[in-house]
Amino acid sequence: MRTRFAPSPTGFLHVGGLRTALYSYLVAKQNKGKFLLRIEDTDQERSVPGAIENIVNTLHWAGIHPEEGVMVKNGVVVQEGSHGPYIQSERLELYRKYGEELLKSGNAYHCFCSPERLERMRNDQQARKVAPMYDRHCLSLTPEQVKEKIANGERPVLRMKIPRDEAVALDDEIRGTVVFQGITIDDQVLLKSDGFPTYHLANVVDDHLMDIDMVLRGEEWLSSTPKHLLLFRYLGWKHPRYAHVPLLLNKDRTKLSKRQNDVAAEHYREKGYLPEALVNFLALLGWNPGTTQEIFSLDELIEQFSLERVQKAGAVFDLTKLDWVQGQWMRKIPLAEFAERIRPLVAVKFSQASNDRDFETKAALVQERITFFNEAPEMLSFFYDKPKPTPVLLANEKQKVKQEDLPEILDTVIALCEGVPEKEWKKETLLETVKAKVGEGTWKLGQLLWPMRAALTGLPYSPGAVEVAEALGREESLERLATARSILG
RNA sequence: GGCCUCAUCGUCUAACGGUUAGGACACCAGGUUCUCAUCCUGGAAAUCGGGGUUCGAUUCCCCGUGGGGCUGCCA
Numbered sequence: 001m002r003t004r005f006a007p008s009p010t011g012f013l014h015v016g017g018l019r020t021a022l023y024s025y026l027v028a029k030q031n032k033g034k035f036l037l038r039i040e041d042t043d044q045e046r047s048v049p050g051a052i053e054n055i056v057n058t059l060h061w062a063g064i065h066p067e068e069g070v071m072v073k074n075g076v077v078v079q080e081g082s083h084g085p086y087i088q089s090e091r092l093e094l095y096r097k098y099g100e101e102l103l104k105s106g107n108a109y110h111c112f113c114s115p116e117r118l119e120r121m122r123n124d125q126q127a128r129k130v131a132p133m134y135d136r137h138c139l140s141l142t143p144e145q146v147k148e149k150i151a152n153g154e155r156p157v158l159r160m161k162i163p164r165d166e167a168v169a170l171d172d173e174i175r176g177t178v179v180f181q182g183i184t185i186d187d188q189v190l191l192k193s194d195g196f197p198t199y200h201l202a203n204v205v206d207d208h209l210m211d212i213d214m215v216l217r218g219e220e221w222l223s224s225t226p227k228h229l230l231l232f233r234y235l236g237w238k239h240p241r242y243a244h245v246p247l248l249l250n251k252d253r254t255k256l257s258k259r260q261n262d263v264a265a266e267h268y269r270e271k272g273y274l275p276e277a278l279v280n281f282l283a284l285l286g287w288n289p290g291t292t293q294e295i296f297s298l299d300e301l302i303e304q305f306s307l308e309r310v311q312k313a314g315a316v317f318d319l320t321k322l323d324w325v326q327g328q329w330m331r332k333i334p335l336a337e338f339a340e341r342i343r344p345l346v347a348v349k350f351s352q353a354s355n356d357r358d359f360e361t362k363a364a365l366v367q368e369r370i371t372f373f374n375e376a377p378e379m380l381s382f383f384y385d386k387p388k389p390t391p392v393l394l395a396n397e398k399q400k401v402k403q404e405d406l407p408e409i410l411d412t413v414i415a416l417c418e419g420v421p422e423k424e425w426k427k428e429t430l431l432e433t434v435k436a437k438v439g440e441g442t443w444k445l446g447q448l449l450w451p452m453r454a455a456l457t458g459l460p461y462s463p464g465a466v467e468v469a470e471a472l473g474r475e476e477s478l479e480r481l482a483t484a485r486s487i488l489g
Numbered sequence: 490g491g492c493c494u495c496a497u498c499g500u501c502u503a504a505c506g507g508u509u510a511g512g513a514c515a516c517c518a519g520g521u522u523c524u525c526a527u528c529c530u531g532g533a534a535a536u537c538g539g540g541g542u543u544c545g546a547u548u549c550c551c552c553g554u555g556g557g558g559c560u561g562c563c564a
Contacts, residue, residue, distance in 0.1 A: 008564050043563055115562075122561095131491040132560060157562050175494075184492045184560095192562040199564050223493050223559040246495085246557095253556060281501095284513090288502055292512050311502080314557065318500045321514040331527080369526040379526095399523065435522075449523035461525030 001033030001213050005059075005066070006203070008040045009051035012264040013058040015317070016218060016248040016256055019282040023245060024216040025064045026283075026305040033213070037066035038206060039087045042196045052077050052087075058265050062275045063298045083210040088202050095197035098205050098235060099158045099190055107234040108190055110146050110156040111138040133186045134159065155193035160200070160227065162187055168226035173214070173243035173307045180226040188227050200224060204231040207240055214241040219314070220255070243307055246286050247314040256317050272372035277326040285315040295328050327371045339363035342376035349377045350384035361471045365463035383471065387458025389484045394454045399446035406451060410485045412437065413452045417469070417478055425474040430466040455484030 005021040007013065013021075028035035037056070041047045056072045059065070068081035079086050088095075102108035111134070113121075122132040139161070141149075150156065162185045170178045190201040197205070207215060222244045232239035250260040257263070268278050280296050287310050289296075296304070333341070339360040346353040353359060366379040394410075395403040416433050434452075438445050453465035456477060462468065469477045 006564095010564080040564070046563065111562090118561085126490070129490045133491090155562095159562095178493070180493070186560075189562050194562075196562085198562070203564095218558090219494080220558055220564090226493095244494095249557080251500090255558070284501065286501090290503075292503090294513055313495050315502090316500060318514085321501065324514055327527085366526090368528090371526095396524080431522085438522090444523095446523045451523095453523060457524095459524085463525085465523060 001028055001031035002036065002211050003028040003033065003214050003216060004036045004038050004069070004207070004210065004212050006038040006040050006206075007055055008043065008046065009048060009055065010043075010046045011048050011051050011054070012266050013055045014263050015265050015268070015278075015282065016263070018058070018062060018064075018265045018278075019248065019285065020216055020218055020245055021059060021064055022062070022279060022282060022301075023243075023287070023305070023307075023310070025066075026302055027214060027216065027243075027307065029302045030305060034067050035064075036068035036081065036083075036210065037070045037086065038210065039070050040199065040202065041087060041089045042199065042202050044089075044194070044196065047089075054266065058269070061269055062265065062279050086210075088197070088206065091202070091206070092195060092197075094209070095191065095201055095205055096195065099197070099201065102160070102190065102231075102234055103158065105234060106161070107230075108158050108160050109139050110141065111159045111187075111189070112141075112149055112154050112156045113137055131184065136187065139187075157189045157193050158191035159187045160190050160231065162227070162230065168229050170222075170225050170229060170242060172222070172225075173241055174246075174310050175222075175244060175312060178222065178225075180223075185226055188224075190231075200227050201231065204228050204235070204237075208232065208235070208237045212240045214243060216243045216245055219244045219247050243310070246311050248285060248317045249314045251316060251318070253314070253316065255314075261317055272374050273322070273326055274329045277322065277329045280329065281322045281325045284321075285317065286311045295325070295332075323371055330371060331368060333367070335360060335364055335367065338367050342366075342373050342380075345373055346377045346380055346384075349381070352384055353380075358471060358473070365467055365471060369463070382457040382459055382462060382468075386483075387456065387480060389455050389458045389487065391488060393458070393460065394451045394484060394488075396446075396450045396454075399450040400444065401447050401450055405447075407485070407488050409443065409448060409451050410455065410481060410488065412443065413448055413455075414478065414481050414485060416448075417474075417481065420474070422474050425470065427464075427466040427470040430469055434466070451484075452481070456480050 003024040005024050007017050025035045037059070039052055052070060053072050053075070056070065068083070069079065069086040071078050071080055085091055099108065118134070121135055125132045146156070162182050164183045166182045168180050168182065168185070170180070172178055188200050189198050191197055225242060229239055248256040250256055252260070265278070269275070276297065279298060283296060283301050283305070284294070287305065289304050290309055342363060343353055343359055356362070362380055362383050366376055370376060370379055391403050391406060394406050395401045401409065416437055417430070420429055420433055434448050435445065437443065437448065449465045453462060453468065456465065456468045456472060472480070
């Protein structure tokens, strides 16, 4: 099984494109096949320098690694595989050759109509409320007339000749059978006057020459598929299987657009989303496993994905769930790895973090509390910045901590903590100690722990008191408690 | 306008003739030996409409309605 992803290098990798690439990749991998990357740069106007590198890099970031075709090695675009070249602008001769073949077999013809005439024609057709289609004005040209026009310097396009009296049926993997009447299909331009092919010709020639077994692409291609099927037939080739994936939609259910959404996959990387999260989220937009599982690694997707369970209707690209998926993946990261990933971020603000031996203990306290790595510095700031607690913060109505009780409470907490020796300085021991005091009946747990936590962190919310105390260490904790006590006078 | 296509909670979706129409996110309310977060429990929330077919339709058929895609020498 060979599948491909064939983006145009017009800038960034589109999230919809990423999902299509993902599905394509999954189909290839679960069949022990190959997934290849081809670049469709047949529109010179729209090609952007650097776009290929960008797309490849983003694909890699997402964990999708094409095994054939266009790749980037050491920052340079290279091509690997026996079916190359894989960049369409390097295959112009091929398209010209097959265009010629179609011309000879009578399935294509030259057209000299100017853009102006075509526009007039379409306007006129629309005014008459008929479908805008090429009127075959140039079909009647004799070979001599064609030769003469070319000799005069006119640059024709090559148009495909659609049989008007037959129906073309597509057997789509997702949608089943779809039938198109020839009379409704336009005589598509195959080769442009600049010698470049259009998508339609290039796509068919390449999918055949590159031995593609299944084409997965967006639903926007569904209506041009009969043209492709016809081309395969004219050229005497077996066509691949087709699977038209439902579109990703804006909130108003129109095709996902730049104006309404952030559609550049790389931006999600920049915003701090984990590739696992984006891929997981995208996979579920239009596909479901038939079970209640929601979190999938790429390997699990390869194992479980199936086209039969791909939705027919488009899916609204609603990011709300992405954040939840991101949180799930965030918490799945092994602690040691998590700590090392946030350490450099924290060190930017607090250089002590670079060689903090207890950093992992601190990191453990925020892993469940953050959704993005970049929230870590803020969440850990109280470890590196001395807290400045106030009586207002230390007291808490809900916990029944009155300001006038604070001196006594803090003295109690300090005494309790002093009673815990260095080698016993663990959150479990600390909690037991506090609870033992609570058992005496004077104070409730919250009356001791809230002021303790507030004194240690200086914040209205943070990880728990004893957890923070452990991470801070005995000496630092006692110092902070003493500081808090001192402001109370 | 023409062609193609789609249609279950706000969103992503399950149910392939028989279910109190299920799950997830978001939302709301509780709980989780201290706050925040996590986590747990509960709640509110949907079959576009009309006809058929059938003992029985979310499910099959038809007609509407609504949405979407395409309709370029763009992809």
